[in-house]
Amino acid sequence: MIRRLVVPKELGEIEVRLLQWYKAEGDPVSADEVLLEFETDKAIVLVTAKQPGTLRRCFCGPGEWIKPGEVAAWLSDQPDEPLLADRNTPGENLAATFDAT
């Protein structure tokens, strides 16, 4: 299954800025591993996967802005599963925690 990493709307109405990925496309991800870091004007937010998988697609790079509700990445259960049609294709969301430092 392809799981979507979605920026939660609870983080605010304006965009968040991606600071860095801790994983690259193709990397396996374990439950409780840090995936990425982004920031708002108030805080730095660390995103930790709560489900294992493979990071398949990153939709934005360091320094880019993402709106809450947008998909930041796709992860899959198996490393070679077919991907979704496009970024906005509905699907299952990855379980993740968003911890503000």
Add this chain to the structure above:
Amino acid sequence: MSPILAASLDDVLEQLVVQVWVYQARGGDHAGARAHAERAVERLLSRGLPQARAGDGTMLLDPYATCNALKARAGEHADEAWIDWLETLRRNAVSLPPAPHRYRFHLNREWRLPSPPPGRAIVLRLPLPLRGQLGTPQVRLLEPAGALMDRRDEAGRVELRLDPQRVRGSVVVEMAVDLVAGETRELAGPSAGDPAAAAEEELWLRPTEGLIGPSPTVAALARDLPGGPGAARELARAAFDRLISLLQFGDVHREHLDREDPLGGLLKSSWADCALFSTLFVAICRARGVPARLVSGFLLYQAEPSPHHWAEVLVEPGRWVPYDFGTWDYSAGDTRDPVWGAFFRERIDARFTAEVAPRHFTGWGSARPPERWLRLQRLTGDRYEHTLRVLPSGELFQRDLVAVETLGAA
């Protein structure tokens, strides 16, 4: 508004020294400046300035209320300290050469940090000039030694990542950065027809950003003003003058803001600081369809290099013009004053521009501000000290020691 009696008499006296009699103090007569401040506080207390006593007998005052009580609009009865304060403000305002000059900005910043979550690096940020930076800033971690894991420089800020195992409470960093700055009457942006212009307009027309949000009060005020998208400069001038006539420039506790309508509430409380004045101004411009943005950084006055906010308005495609509500202070709220009434309207002096909301911000990193805080200033040696303290404890949260050198014409 109930006063927040959280600063010692000494804190308030030193704040008055640096704001009102800073040239006397820097000229070697700190005792004389302090004596002026003591007499000013005595006068205010005799007129009913609220006070309290700490457990050890120390007098406690509200520093914001104390400073605001000294201010008077032109034509109103003024305390003698306000006459001195005006002179200092105006001396600062003409202290920088209009032509571009090179400045060296020194910042020593101390943070008091709570214990970080285990395993997570401590991230701290320092402001860099978004405009006119020269070379690579010198940044040195003074405390705790050996804790620096990584340094990242980018537009408008430097980020330090520290080993959490080595940080126990206090972190101190010393920074020096050079920049070129001079008088600014307008800044370039994307010109008409450039695809970036539309994106820029969208970003700076947003009805929600920080304290900007839906407000019938702000909308009603905006509707009353002349000008608009086809006459942005007319709108901006009218809004600027109108706000200066409606509000007084002074300190405002953030917890006193109306939770439902923070900007509209200012029109009832009648006080606004530089950030609130500018934010309300930006909200008014946007409500009338004119792109506007909040800008912040540091004034480069050698006597008092304080943090400051101002606004910029896109008066036509590709032309941003600055508006600074410090003008209230110079003119004592009188926009008809022939010299000071529009002193920093469509013009500002040399500045260290650190943030342009909403996308260029320094960010707090791991040093997230407390829910309630108090800002205090004083002279410490030859440096201007600016502290943020946690309320109600009064504990230090962040201390800046700032100095500015003028290096010569650019």
